[in-house]
Amino acid sequence: MTKKYQIEIPKAALEQTDFQPGDHLALSVNHKQIDVRSARVIDQLPQIVFWWYALPAAVVTLIFYAFFCQRNAVHPIPLTGSDYSLANGTMFLGVISGLVLFITTFIVEKVKKTGPTKDFYWRSLPPLAIACGLIMVFSFSAFFWLLGQMFANASFDLYTTTVFAFVIFAAVNYVMINLAMTLTSGVVTNLLTIMIIGGMLFSMLTNSSRDWWKHNFSFLGTAENSASLQFNVTLTFSGLLMLTLVDYLFVNLQKRYRGWQVLTLRWLLYMLSACIASIGLFPNDPQFHILHDRVSMWLVYIMLILIVLVRWLLPEVTRQFLILSYVMGALMGLEYIIFKLSNYLSLTAFELLEFGLAFSWLLLLLQNIENLARFGHNLFLVKITPVEDKTK
Structure with missing residues:
Protein backbone atom coordinates (compact mmCIF):
# COMPACT_ATOMS: atom_id res chain seq x y z
CA MET A 1 0.00 0.00 0.00
CA THR A 2 1.40 3.42 -1.04
CA LYS A 3 1.75 5.80 1.91
CA LYS A 4 4.27 8.38 0.66
CA TYR A 5 4.27 10.88 -2.19
CA GLN A 6 7.00 12.89 -3.85
CA ILE A 7 6.52 16.46 -5.12
CA GLU A 8 8.70 17.68 -7.97
CA ILE A 9 9.58 21.37 -7.49
CA PRO A 10 10.51 23.31 -10.65
CA LYS A 11 13.95 24.91 -10.68
CA ALA A 12 12.44 28.37 -11.34
CA ALA A 13 10.41 28.07 -8.13
CA LEU A 14 13.36 26.86 -6.06
CA GLU A 15 15.50 29.78 -7.25
CA GLN A 16 13.06 32.20 -5.64
CA THR A 17 13.72 30.69 -2.21
CA ASP A 18 16.74 30.16 0.03
CA PHE A 19 16.23 26.39 0.03
CA GLN A 20 19.10 24.12 -0.96
CA PRO A 21 18.94 20.49 -2.14
CA GLY A 22 19.03 18.23 0.89
CA ASP A 23 17.51 20.80 3.29
CA HIS A 24 14.98 19.55 5.82
CA LEU A 25 11.76 21.52 5.38
CA ALA A 26 8.48 21.72 7.29
CA LEU A 27 5.17 20.98 5.58
CA SER A 28 1.79 22.18 6.85
CA VAL A 29 -1.74 21.83 5.52
CA ASN A 30 -4.00 24.87 5.86
CA HIS A 31 -7.43 25.17 4.21
CA LYS A 32 -6.69 22.31 1.81
CA GLN A 33 -3.42 23.96 0.76
CA ILE A 34 0.09 22.59 1.27
CA ASP A 35 2.63 25.06 2.60
CA VAL A 36 6.34 24.18 2.56
CA ARG A 37 8.73 26.34 4.55
CA SER A 38 11.91 26.26 6.60
CA ALA A 39 11.83 23.83 9.51
CA ARG A 40 13.31 26.51 11.80
CA VAL A 41 10.57 28.74 13.17
CA ILE A 42 13.03 31.60 13.65
CA ASP A 43 13.65 31.70 9.87
CA GLN A 44 9.98 32.46 9.30
CA LEU A 45 9.98 35.62 11.44
CA PRO A 46 11.54 38.99 10.65
CA GLN A 47 14.90 39.26 12.40
CA ILE A 48 14.75 42.50 14.36
CA THR A 184 2.54 43.06 1.53
CA SER A 185 -0.58 43.92 -0.46
CA GLY A 186 -2.69 42.41 2.33
CA VAL A 187 -1.02 44.69 4.88
CA VAL A 188 -1.60 47.73 2.65
CA THR A 189 -5.29 46.77 2.32
CA ASN A 190 -5.53 46.62 6.11
CA LEU A 191 -3.80 50.01 6.37
CA LEU A 192 -6.32 51.43 3.90
CA THR A 193 -9.24 50.05 5.92
CA ILE A 194 -7.87 51.28 9.25
CA MET A 195 -7.06 54.69 7.81
CA ILE A 196 -10.51 55.31 6.31
CA ILE A 197 -12.57 53.87 9.18
CA GLY A 198 -10.28 55.24 11.91
CA GLY A 199 -10.02 58.68 10.32
CA MET A 200 -13.77 59.05 9.93
CA LEU A 201 -14.50 57.84 13.46
CA PHE A 202 -11.84 60.22 14.79
CA SER A 203 -13.48 63.11 12.91
CA MET A 204 -16.92 62.17 14.23
CA LEU A 205 -15.68 62.01 17.83
CA THR A 206 -13.61 65.21 17.78
CA ASN A 207 -15.80 67.51 15.69
CA SER A 208 -17.14 70.72 17.21
CA SER A 209 -20.80 70.06 16.37
CA ARG A 210 -22.56 67.09 18.00
CA ASP A 211 -25.45 67.61 15.57
CA TRP A 212 -23.33 67.12 12.45
CA TRP A 213 -25.43 64.10 11.44
CA LYS A 214 -28.46 66.39 10.96
CA HIS A 215 -26.71 67.99 7.97
CA ASN A 216 -24.94 65.39 5.84
CA PHE A 217 -21.87 63.19 5.86
CA SER A 218 -19.84 65.77 3.92
CA PHE A 219 -20.39 68.25 6.78
CA LEU A 220 -17.45 66.59 8.55
CA GLY A 221 -15.14 68.05 5.91
CA THR A 222 -16.52 71.60 5.86
CA ALA A 223 -15.01 74.67 7.52
CA GLU A 224 -17.89 74.66 10.04
CA ASN A 225 -16.42 71.54 11.63
CA SER A 226 -13.33 71.91 13.80
CA ALA A 227 -12.12 68.43 12.81
CA SER A 228 -12.45 69.07 9.08
CA LEU A 229 -8.68 68.88 8.55
CA GLN A 230 -8.51 65.30 9.89
CA PHE A 231 -11.47 64.24 7.75
CA ASN A 232 -10.15 65.78 4.53
CA VAL A 233 -6.57 64.59 5.07
CA THR A 234 -7.88 61.08 5.72
CA LEU A 235 -9.81 61.02 2.44
CA THR A 236 -6.99 62.57 0.43
CA PHE A 237 -4.33 60.14 1.57
CA SER A 238 -6.73 57.19 1.54
CA GLY A 239 -7.11 57.86 -2.17
CA LEU A 240 -3.33 58.01 -2.60
CA LEU A 241 -2.87 54.82 -0.57
CA MET A 242 -5.47 53.04 -2.70
CA LEU A 243 -3.66 54.30 -5.81
CA THR A 244 -0.46 52.75 -4.46
CA LEU A 245 -2.22 49.45 -3.75
CA VAL A 246 -3.78 49.31 -7.24
CA ASP A 247 -0.43 50.16 -8.81
CA TYR A 248 1.28 47.33 -6.90
CA LEU A 249 -1.43 44.74 -7.54
CA PHE A 250 -1.84 45.30 -11.26
CA VAL A 251 1.87 45.22 -12.06
CA ASN A 252 1.90 41.67 -10.68
CA LEU A 253 -1.52 40.82 -12.11
CA GLN A 254 -0.59 41.84 -15.64
CA LYS A 255 2.37 39.47 -15.64
CA ARG A 256 -0.16 36.71 -16.27
CA TYR A 257 -3.41 38.37 -17.31
CA ARG A 258 -3.18 40.74 -20.25
CA GLY A 259 -5.71 42.48 -22.46
CA TRP A 260 -7.98 45.50 -22.54
CA GLN A 261 -10.21 44.09 -19.79
CA VAL A 262 -7.51 44.14 -17.11
CA LEU A 263 -6.24 47.51 -18.32
CA THR A 264 -9.78 48.96 -18.17
CA LEU A 265 -10.26 47.62 -14.63
CA ARG A 266 -6.95 49.17 -13.59
CA TRP A 267 -7.84 52.62 -14.93
CA LEU A 268 -11.32 52.53 -13.42
CA LEU A 269 -9.74 51.85 -10.02
CA TYR A 270 -7.22 54.65 -10.65
CA MET A 271 -10.15 57.00 -11.34
CA LEU A 272 -11.95 55.77 -8.22
CA SER A 273 -8.84 56.47 -6.12
CA ALA A 274 -8.57 59.95 -7.63
CA CYS A 275 -12.22 60.67 -6.79
CA ILE A 276 -11.72 59.62 -3.16
CA ALA A 277 -8.67 61.88 -2.86
CA SER A 278 -10.45 64.77 -4.62
CA ILE A 279 -13.39 64.67 -2.20
CA GLY A 280 -10.87 65.44 0.55
CA LEU A 281 -9.07 68.06 -1.52
CA PHE A 282 -12.31 69.87 -2.42
CA PRO A 283 -14.60 69.82 0.67
CA ASN A 284 -18.26 70.76 0.57
CA ASP A 285 -17.58 74.44 1.31
CA PRO A 286 -19.26 77.17 -0.78
CA GLN A 287 -16.22 77.73 -3.03
CA PHE A 288 -15.91 74.01 -3.83
CA HIS A 289 -19.58 72.92 -3.52
CA ILE A 290 -20.23 72.28 -7.22
CA LEU A 291 -16.91 70.51 -7.77
CA HIS A 292 -17.40 68.44 -4.61
CA ASP A 293 -20.84 67.28 -5.79
CA ARG A 294 -19.55 66.48 -9.29
CA VAL A 295 -16.67 64.40 -7.96
CA SER A 296 -19.03 62.58 -5.59
CA MET A 297 -21.31 61.71 -8.51
CA TRP A 298 -18.35 60.52 -10.60
CA LEU A 299 -17.43 58.28 -7.69
CA VAL A 300 -20.93 56.75 -7.71
CA TYR A 301 -20.91 56.31 -11.49
CA ILE A 302 -17.53 54.55 -11.45
CA MET A 303 -18.71 52.22 -8.68
CA LEU A 304 -21.81 51.31 -10.68
CA ILE A 305 -19.74 50.74 -13.84
CA LEU A 306 -17.39 48.47 -11.91
CA ILE A 307 -20.25 46.44 -10.44
CA VAL A 308 -21.94 46.01 -13.83
CA LEU A 309 -18.77 45.22 -15.81
CA VAL A 310 -16.88 43.14 -13.21
CA ARG A 311 -18.09 39.96 -14.95
CA TRP A 312 -15.98 40.86 -18.00
CA LEU A 313 -13.18 42.89 -16.44
CA LEU A 314 -12.02 40.67 -13.54
CA PRO A 315 -10.12 37.54 -14.64
CA GLU A 316 -11.44 34.22 -13.33
CA VAL A 317 -14.29 35.93 -11.48
CA THR A 318 -16.27 33.52 -9.28
CA ARG A 319 -20.02 33.05 -9.38
CA GLN A 320 -20.27 33.85 -5.65
CA PHE A 321 -18.55 37.20 -6.12
CA LEU A 322 -20.80 38.06 -9.08
CA ILE A 323 -23.93 37.27 -7.08
CA LEU A 324 -22.67 39.32 -4.13
CA SER A 325 -21.78 42.22 -6.46
CA TYR A 326 -25.24 42.32 -8.02
CA VAL A 327 -26.95 42.02 -4.63
CA MET A 328 -24.93 44.95 -3.28
CA GLY A 329 -25.59 46.97 -6.43
CA ALA A 330 -29.33 46.26 -6.12
CA LEU A 331 -29.30 47.31 -2.45
CA MET A 332 -27.51 50.55 -3.32
CA GLY A 333 -30.10 51.24 -6.04
CA LEU A 334 -32.98 50.40 -3.70
CA GLU A 335 -31.65 52.76 -1.02
CA TYR A 336 -31.38 55.53 -3.61
CA ILE A 337 -35.01 55.01 -4.69
CA ILE A 338 -36.24 54.96 -1.07
CA PHE A 339 -34.25 58.11 -0.29
CA LYS A 340 -35.59 59.98 -3.32
CA LEU A 341 -39.24 58.90 -3.05
CA SER A 342 -39.76 59.01 0.72
CA ASN A 343 -38.54 60.62 3.93
CA TYR A 344 -37.65 57.29 5.51
CA LEU A 345 -33.90 57.84 5.18
CA SER A 346 -32.13 61.06 6.11
CA LEU A 347 -29.33 62.32 3.88
CA THR A 348 -26.69 61.28 6.42
CA ALA A 349 -28.18 57.80 6.86
CA PHE A 350 -28.36 57.37 3.08
CA GLU A 351 -24.74 58.45 2.61
CA LEU A 352 -23.46 56.22 5.42
CA LEU A 353 -25.32 53.16 4.13
CA GLU A 354 -24.14 53.76 0.57
CA PHE A 355 -20.58 54.26 1.79
CA GLY A 356 -20.70 51.07 3.87
CA LEU A 357 -21.93 48.94 0.97
CA ALA A 358 -19.60 50.51 -1.60
CA PHE A 359 -16.51 50.28 0.62
CA SER A 360 -17.27 46.67 1.60
CA TRP A 361 -17.63 45.67 -2.05
CA LEU A 362 -14.46 47.54 -2.98
CA LEU A 363 -12.49 45.65 -0.31
CA LEU A 364 -13.83 42.35 -1.67
CA LEU A 365 -12.81 43.36 -5.20
CA LEU A 366 -9.30 44.28 -4.06
CA GLN A 367 -9.07 40.97 -2.18
CA ASN A 368 -9.97 39.06 -5.35
CA ILE A 369 -7.38 41.03 -7.34
CA GLU A 370 -4.81 40.43 -4.59
CA ASN A 371 -5.36 36.66 -4.75
CA LEU A 372 -4.97 36.66 -8.54
CA ALA A 373 -1.87 38.86 -8.37
CA ARG A 374 -0.31 36.78 -5.60
CA PHE A 375 -0.81 33.41 -7.26
CA GLY A 376 -0.77 34.53 -10.87
CA HIS A 377 2.94 35.16 -11.53
CA ASN A 378 4.23 32.82 -8.79
CA LEU A 379 2.19 29.83 -9.92
CA PHE A 380 4.20 26.75 -10.90
CA LEU A 381 2.96 23.37 -12.04
CA VAL A 382 4.15 20.49 -9.84
CA LYS A 383 3.63 16.77 -10.03
CA ILE A 384 2.75 14.50 -7.11
CA THR A 385 4.21 11.06 -7.63
CA PRO A 386 3.49 8.06 -5.38
CA VAL A 387 6.54 6.44 -3.82
CA GLU A 388 6.42 2.73 -3.12
CA ASP A 389 7.32 1.59 0.37
CA LYS A 390 10.42 -0.60 -0.21
CA THR A 391 10.43 -1.95 3.31
CA LYS A 392 7.60 -4.33 2.51
Whole structure:
Protein backbone atom coordinates (compact mmCIF):
# COMPACT_ATOMS: atom_id res chain seq x y z
CA MET A 1 0.00 0.00 0.00
CA THR A 2 1.40 3.42 -1.04
CA LYS A 3 1.75 5.80 1.91
CA LYS A 4 4.27 8.38 0.66
CA TYR A 5 4.27 10.88 -2.19
CA GLN A 6 7.00 12.89 -3.85
CA ILE A 7 6.52 16.46 -5.12
CA GLU A 8 8.70 17.68 -7.97
CA ILE A 9 9.58 21.37 -7.49
CA PRO A 10 10.51 23.31 -10.65
CA LYS A 11 13.95 24.91 -10.68
CA ALA A 12 12.44 28.37 -11.34
CA ALA A 13 10.41 28.07 -8.13
CA LEU A 14 13.36 26.86 -6.06
CA GLU A 15 15.50 29.78 -7.25
CA GLN A 16 13.06 32.20 -5.64
CA THR A 17 13.72 30.69 -2.21
CA ASP A 18 16.74 30.16 0.03
CA PHE A 19 16.23 26.39 0.03
CA GLN A 20 19.10 24.12 -0.96
CA PRO A 21 18.94 20.49 -2.14
CA GLY A 22 19.03 18.23 0.89
CA ASP A 23 17.51 20.80 3.29
CA HIS A 24 14.98 19.55 5.82
CA LEU A 25 11.76 21.52 5.38
CA ALA A 26 8.48 21.72 7.29
CA LEU A 27 5.17 20.98 5.58
CA SER A 28 1.79 22.18 6.85
CA VAL A 29 -1.74 21.83 5.52
CA ASN A 30 -4.00 24.87 5.86
CA HIS A 31 -7.43 25.17 4.21
CA LYS A 32 -6.69 22.31 1.81
CA GLN A 33 -3.42 23.96 0.76
CA ILE A 34 0.09 22.59 1.27
CA ASP A 35 2.63 25.06 2.60
CA VAL A 36 6.34 24.18 2.56
CA ARG A 37 8.73 26.34 4.55
CA SER A 38 11.91 26.26 6.60
CA ALA A 39 11.83 23.83 9.51
CA ARG A 40 13.31 26.51 11.80
CA VAL A 41 10.57 28.74 13.17
CA ILE A 42 13.03 31.60 13.65
CA ASP A 43 13.65 31.70 9.87
CA GLN A 44 9.98 32.46 9.30
CA LEU A 45 9.98 35.62 11.44
CA PRO A 46 11.54 38.99 10.65
CA GLN A 47 14.90 39.26 12.40
CA ILE A 48 14.75 42.50 14.36
CA VAL A 49 17.81 43.21 16.48
CA PHE A 50 17.08 44.76 19.89
CA TRP A 51 19.29 47.78 19.28
CA TRP A 52 17.45 48.68 16.07
CA TYR A 53 14.46 49.93 18.05
CA ALA A 54 15.90 50.38 21.56
CA LEU A 55 18.71 52.77 20.62
CA PRO A 56 16.46 55.21 18.67
CA ALA A 57 13.96 54.96 21.53
CA ALA A 58 16.70 55.93 24.01
CA VAL A 59 17.71 58.93 21.87
CA VAL A 60 14.12 60.16 21.59
CA THR A 61 13.62 59.58 25.31
CA LEU A 62 16.60 61.82 26.09
CA ILE A 63 15.01 64.57 23.99
CA PHE A 64 11.73 64.00 25.84
CA TYR A 65 13.47 64.18 29.23
CA ALA A 66 15.47 67.28 28.35
CA PHE A 67 12.38 69.14 27.14
CA PHE A 68 10.22 68.35 30.17
CA CYS A 69 13.14 68.85 32.56
CA GLN A 70 13.54 72.39 31.28
CA ARG A 71 9.82 73.02 30.94
CA ASN A 72 8.45 71.46 34.10
CA ALA A 73 11.14 70.51 36.56
CA VAL A 74 9.00 70.67 39.73
CA HIS A 75 5.35 70.00 39.00
CA PRO A 76 4.10 66.51 38.08
CA ILE A 77 3.43 65.86 34.40
CA PRO A 78 -0.22 65.08 33.56
CA LEU A 79 -1.13 61.94 31.64
CA THR A 80 -3.50 63.81 29.31
CA GLY A 81 -5.40 67.08 29.09
CA SER A 82 -2.47 69.48 28.73
CA ASP A 83 -0.23 70.72 25.94
CA TYR A 84 2.73 69.48 28.02
CA SER A 85 1.44 66.02 28.90
CA LEU A 86 2.76 62.51 28.47
CA ALA A 87 0.18 61.96 25.71
CA ASN A 88 1.22 64.91 23.55
CA GLY A 89 4.94 64.44 24.14
CA THR A 90 4.98 60.76 23.19
CA MET A 91 2.62 61.32 20.25
CA PHE A 92 4.80 64.01 18.69
CA LEU A 93 8.15 62.29 19.21
CA GLY A 94 6.79 58.75 18.74
CA VAL A 95 5.29 59.50 15.33
CA ILE A 96 8.55 61.11 14.15
CA SER A 97 10.68 58.26 15.48
CA GLY A 98 8.37 55.58 14.05
CA LEU A 99 8.22 57.21 10.63
CA VAL A 100 12.00 57.63 10.41
CA LEU A 101 12.52 53.95 11.22
CA PHE A 102 9.76 52.83 8.83
CA ILE A 103 11.25 54.82 5.95
CA THR A 104 14.80 53.70 6.78
CA THR A 105 13.81 50.03 7.00
CA PHE A 106 11.81 50.28 3.77
CA ILE A 107 14.80 51.74 1.93
CA VAL A 108 17.24 49.17 3.34
CA GLU A 109 14.95 46.24 2.52
CA LYS A 110 14.30 47.65 -0.95
CA VAL A 111 18.00 48.12 -1.71
CA LYS A 112 19.02 44.73 -0.29
CA LYS A 113 16.00 43.00 -1.96
CA THR A 114 15.61 40.76 1.06
CA GLY A 115 11.93 41.14 1.93
CA PRO A 116 8.50 41.75 0.40
CA THR A 117 9.32 45.46 0.19
CA LYS A 118 11.35 44.72 -2.96
CA ASP A 119 8.09 44.28 -4.91
CA PHE A 120 6.95 47.86 -4.19
CA TYR A 121 7.95 50.85 -6.30
CA TRP A 122 9.86 53.79 -4.85
CA ARG A 123 6.86 56.00 -5.61
CA SER A 124 4.86 53.91 -3.12
CA LEU A 125 6.97 55.08 -0.17
CA PRO A 126 5.51 58.61 0.36
CA PRO A 127 1.81 57.58 0.56
CA LEU A 128 2.69 54.53 2.66
CA ALA A 129 4.71 56.65 5.10
CA ILE A 130 1.99 59.31 5.36
CA ALA A 131 -0.68 56.65 5.89
CA CYS A 132 1.39 55.06 8.67
CA GLY A 133 1.90 58.48 10.27
CA LEU A 134 -1.83 59.24 10.25
CA ILE A 135 -2.68 55.82 11.65
CA MET A 136 -0.15 56.36 14.45
CA VAL A 137 -1.79 59.69 15.29
CA PHE A 138 -5.23 58.06 15.39
CA SER A 139 -3.88 55.19 17.50
CA PHE A 140 -2.12 57.49 19.97
CA SER A 141 -5.26 59.62 20.32
CA ALA A 142 -7.50 56.60 20.95
CA PHE A 143 -5.01 54.98 23.34
CA PHE A 144 -4.52 58.04 25.52
CA TRP A 145 -8.21 58.94 25.36
CA LEU A 146 -8.93 55.51 26.86
CA LEU A 147 -6.22 55.95 29.51
CA GLY A 148 -7.61 59.40 30.30
CA GLN A 149 -11.03 57.89 30.93
CA MET A 150 -9.58 55.12 33.10
CA PHE A 151 -7.13 57.31 35.06
CA ALA A 152 -8.75 60.73 35.17
CA ASN A 153 -6.47 63.59 36.31
CA ALA A 154 -3.51 61.22 36.70
CA SER A 155 -0.03 62.76 36.76
CA PHE A 156 3.49 61.49 37.36
CA ASP A 157 6.90 62.80 38.29
CA LEU A 158 9.49 63.43 35.60
CA TYR A 159 11.39 60.16 36.05
CA THR A 160 8.34 57.90 36.00
CA THR A 161 7.02 59.76 32.96
CA THR A 162 10.36 59.29 31.19
CA VAL A 163 10.28 55.53 31.80
CA PHE A 164 6.74 55.34 30.39
CA ALA A 165 7.87 57.36 27.38
CA PHE A 166 10.80 55.00 26.68
CA VAL A 167 8.53 51.94 26.74
CA ILE A 168 6.09 53.62 24.34
CA PHE A 169 8.85 54.75 21.97
CA ALA A 170 10.44 51.28 21.92
CA ALA A 171 7.08 49.61 21.22
CA VAL A 172 6.24 52.03 18.38
CA ASN A 173 9.71 51.64 16.85
CA TYR A 174 9.47 47.84 16.93
CA VAL A 175 6.02 47.84 15.31
CA MET A 176 7.11 50.19 12.52
CA ILE A 177 10.28 48.20 11.74
CA ASN A 178 8.26 44.98 11.71
CA LEU A 179 5.67 46.60 9.44
CA ALA A 180 8.29 47.69 6.91
CA MET A 181 9.84 44.20 6.91
CA THR A 182 6.52 42.39 6.38
CA LEU A 183 4.82 44.84 4.01
CA THR A 184 2.54 43.06 1.53
CA SER A 185 -0.58 43.92 -0.46
CA GLY A 186 -2.69 42.41 2.33
CA VAL A 187 -1.02 44.69 4.88
CA VAL A 188 -1.60 47.73 2.65
CA THR A 189 -5.29 46.77 2.32
CA ASN A 190 -5.53 46.62 6.11
CA LEU A 191 -3.80 50.01 6.37
CA LEU A 192 -6.32 51.43 3.90
CA THR A 193 -9.24 50.05 5.92
CA ILE A 194 -7.87 51.28 9.25
CA MET A 195 -7.06 54.69 7.81
CA ILE A 196 -10.51 55.31 6.31
CA ILE A 197 -12.57 53.87 9.18
CA GLY A 198 -10.28 55.24 11.91
CA GLY A 199 -10.02 58.68 10.32
CA MET A 200 -13.77 59.05 9.93
CA LEU A 201 -14.50 57.84 13.46
CA PHE A 202 -11.84 60.22 14.79
CA SER A 203 -13.48 63.11 12.91
CA MET A 204 -16.92 62.17 14.23
CA LEU A 205 -15.68 62.01 17.83
CA THR A 206 -13.61 65.21 17.78
CA ASN A 207 -15.80 67.51 15.69
CA SER A 208 -17.14 70.72 17.21
CA SER A 209 -20.80 70.06 16.37
CA ARG A 210 -22.56 67.09 18.00
CA ASP A 211 -25.45 67.61 15.57
CA TRP A 212 -23.33 67.12 12.45
CA TRP A 213 -25.43 64.10 11.44
CA LYS A 214 -28.46 66.39 10.96
CA HIS A 215 -26.71 67.99 7.97
CA ASN A 216 -24.94 65.39 5.84
CA PHE A 217 -21.87 63.19 5.86
CA SER A 218 -19.84 65.77 3.92
CA PHE A 219 -20.39 68.25 6.78
CA LEU A 220 -17.45 66.59 8.55
CA GLY A 221 -15.14 68.05 5.91
CA THR A 222 -16.52 71.60 5.86
CA ALA A 223 -15.01 74.67 7.52
CA GLU A 224 -17.89 74.66 10.04
CA ASN A 225 -16.42 71.54 11.63
CA SER A 226 -13.33 71.91 13.80
CA ALA A 227 -12.12 68.43 12.81
CA SER A 228 -12.45 69.07 9.08
CA LEU A 229 -8.68 68.88 8.55
CA GLN A 230 -8.51 65.30 9.89
CA PHE A 231 -11.47 64.24 7.75
CA ASN A 232 -10.15 65.78 4.53
CA VAL A 233 -6.57 64.59 5.07
CA THR A 234 -7.88 61.08 5.72
CA LEU A 235 -9.81 61.02 2.44
CA THR A 236 -6.99 62.57 0.43
CA PHE A 237 -4.33 60.14 1.57
CA SER A 238 -6.73 57.19 1.54
CA GLY A 239 -7.11 57.86 -2.17
CA LEU A 240 -3.33 58.01 -2.60
CA LEU A 241 -2.87 54.82 -0.57
CA MET A 242 -5.47 53.04 -2.70
CA LEU A 243 -3.66 54.30 -5.81
CA THR A 244 -0.46 52.75 -4.46
CA LEU A 245 -2.22 49.45 -3.75
CA VAL A 246 -3.78 49.31 -7.24
CA ASP A 247 -0.43 50.16 -8.81
CA TYR A 248 1.28 47.33 -6.90
CA LEU A 249 -1.43 44.74 -7.54
CA PHE A 250 -1.84 45.30 -11.26
CA VAL A 251 1.87 45.22 -12.06
CA ASN A 252 1.90 41.67 -10.68
CA LEU A 253 -1.52 40.82 -12.11
CA GLN A 254 -0.59 41.84 -15.64
CA LYS A 255 2.37 39.47 -15.64
CA ARG A 256 -0.16 36.71 -16.27
CA TYR A 257 -3.41 38.37 -17.31
CA ARG A 258 -3.18 40.74 -20.25
CA GLY A 259 -5.71 42.48 -22.46
CA TRP A 260 -7.98 45.50 -22.54
CA GLN A 261 -10.21 44.09 -19.79
CA VAL A 262 -7.51 44.14 -17.11
CA LEU A 263 -6.24 47.51 -18.32
CA THR A 264 -9.78 48.96 -18.17
CA LEU A 265 -10.26 47.62 -14.63
CA ARG A 266 -6.95 49.17 -13.59
CA TRP A 267 -7.84 52.62 -14.93
CA LEU A 268 -11.32 52.53 -13.42
CA LEU A 269 -9.74 51.85 -10.02
CA TYR A 270 -7.22 54.65 -10.65
CA MET A 271 -10.15 57.00 -11.34
CA LEU A 272 -11.95 55.77 -8.22
CA SER A 273 -8.84 56.47 -6.12
CA ALA A 274 -8.57 59.95 -7.63
CA CYS A 275 -12.22 60.67 -6.79
CA ILE A 276 -11.72 59.62 -3.16
CA ALA A 277 -8.67 61.88 -2.86
CA SER A 278 -10.45 64.77 -4.62
CA ILE A 279 -13.39 64.67 -2.20
CA GLY A 280 -10.87 65.44 0.55
CA LEU A 281 -9.07 68.06 -1.52
CA PHE A 282 -12.31 69.87 -2.42
CA PRO A 283 -14.60 69.82 0.67
CA ASN A 284 -18.26 70.76 0.57
CA ASP A 285 -17.58 74.44 1.31
CA PRO A 286 -19.26 77.17 -0.78
CA GLN A 287 -16.22 77.73 -3.03
CA PHE A 288 -15.91 74.01 -3.83
CA HIS A 289 -19.58 72.92 -3.52
CA ILE A 290 -20.23 72.28 -7.22
CA LEU A 291 -16.91 70.51 -7.77
CA HIS A 292 -17.40 68.44 -4.61
CA ASP A 293 -20.84 67.28 -5.79
CA ARG A 294 -19.55 66.48 -9.29
CA VAL A 295 -16.67 64.40 -7.96
CA SER A 296 -19.03 62.58 -5.59
CA MET A 297 -21.31 61.71 -8.51
CA TRP A 298 -18.35 60.52 -10.60
CA LEU A 299 -17.43 58.28 -7.69
CA VAL A 300 -20.93 56.75 -7.71
CA TYR A 301 -20.91 56.31 -11.49
CA ILE A 302 -17.53 54.55 -11.45
CA MET A 303 -18.71 52.22 -8.68
CA LEU A 304 -21.81 51.31 -10.68
CA ILE A 305 -19.74 50.74 -13.84
CA LEU A 306 -17.39 48.47 -11.91
CA ILE A 307 -20.25 46.44 -10.44
CA VAL A 308 -21.94 46.01 -13.83
CA LEU A 309 -18.77 45.22 -15.81
CA VAL A 310 -16.88 43.14 -13.21
CA ARG A 311 -18.09 39.96 -14.95
CA TRP A 312 -15.98 40.86 -18.00
CA LEU A 313 -13.18 42.89 -16.44
CA LEU A 314 -12.02 40.67 -13.54
CA PRO A 315 -10.12 37.54 -14.64
CA GLU A 316 -11.44 34.22 -13.33
CA VAL A 317 -14.29 35.93 -11.48
CA THR A 318 -16.27 33.52 -9.28
CA ARG A 319 -20.02 33.05 -9.38
CA GLN A 320 -20.27 33.85 -5.65
CA PHE A 321 -18.55 37.20 -6.12
CA LEU A 322 -20.80 38.06 -9.08
CA ILE A 323 -23.93 37.27 -7.08
CA LEU A 324 -22.67 39.32 -4.13
CA SER A 325 -21.78 42.22 -6.46
CA TYR A 326 -25.24 42.32 -8.02
CA VAL A 327 -26.95 42.02 -4.63
CA MET A 328 -24.93 44.95 -3.28
CA GLY A 329 -25.59 46.97 -6.43
CA ALA A 330 -29.33 46.26 -6.12
CA LEU A 331 -29.30 47.31 -2.45
CA MET A 332 -27.51 50.55 -3.32
CA GLY A 333 -30.10 51.24 -6.04
CA LEU A 334 -32.98 50.40 -3.70
CA GLU A 335 -31.65 52.76 -1.02
CA TYR A 336 -31.38 55.53 -3.61
CA ILE A 337 -35.01 55.01 -4.69
CA ILE A 338 -36.24 54.96 -1.07
CA PHE A 339 -34.25 58.11 -0.29
CA LYS A 340 -35.59 59.98 -3.32
CA LEU A 341 -39.24 58.90 -3.05
CA SER A 342 -39.76 59.01 0.72
CA ASN A 343 -38.54 60.62 3.93
CA TYR A 344 -37.65 57.29 5.51
CA LEU A 345 -33.90 57.84 5.18
CA SER A 346 -32.13 61.06 6.11
CA LEU A 347 -29.33 62.32 3.88
CA THR A 348 -26.69 61.28 6.42
CA ALA A 349 -28.18 57.80 6.86
CA PHE A 350 -28.36 57.37 3.08
CA GLU A 351 -24.74 58.45 2.61
CA LEU A 352 -23.46 56.22 5.42
CA LEU A 353 -25.32 53.16 4.13
CA GLU A 354 -24.14 53.76 0.57
CA PHE A 355 -20.58 54.26 1.79
CA GLY A 356 -20.70 51.07 3.87
CA LEU A 357 -21.93 48.94 0.97
CA ALA A 358 -19.60 50.51 -1.60
CA PHE A 359 -16.51 50.28 0.62
CA SER A 360 -17.27 46.67 1.60
CA TRP A 361 -17.63 45.67 -2.05
CA LEU A 362 -14.46 47.54 -2.98
CA LEU A 363 -12.49 45.65 -0.31
CA LEU A 364 -13.83 42.35 -1.67
CA LEU A 365 -12.81 43.36 -5.20
CA LEU A 366 -9.30 44.28 -4.06
CA GLN A 367 -9.07 40.97 -2.18
CA ASN A 368 -9.97 39.06 -5.35
CA ILE A 369 -7.38 41.03 -7.34
CA GLU A 370 -4.81 40.43 -4.59
CA ASN A 371 -5.36 36.66 -4.75
CA LEU A 372 -4.97 36.66 -8.54
CA ALA A 373 -1.87 38.86 -8.37
CA ARG A 374 -0.31 36.78 -5.60
CA PHE A 375 -0.81 33.41 -7.26
CA GLY A 376 -0.77 34.53 -10.87
CA HIS A 377 2.94 35.16 -11.53
CA ASN A 378 4.23 32.82 -8.79
CA LEU A 379 2.19 29.83 -9.92
CA PHE A 380 4.20 26.75 -10.90
CA LEU A 381 2.96 23.37 -12.04
CA VAL A 382 4.15 20.49 -9.84
CA LYS A 383 3.63 16.77 -10.03
CA ILE A 384 2.75 14.50 -7.11
CA THR A 385 4.21 11.06 -7.63
CA PRO A 386 3.49 8.06 -5.38
CA VAL A 387 6.54 6.44 -3.82
CA GLU A 388 6.42 2.73 -3.12
CA ASP A 389 7.32 1.59 0.37
CA LYS A 390 10.42 -0.60 -0.21
CA THR A 391 10.43 -1.95 3.31
CA LYS A 392 7.60 -4.33 2.51
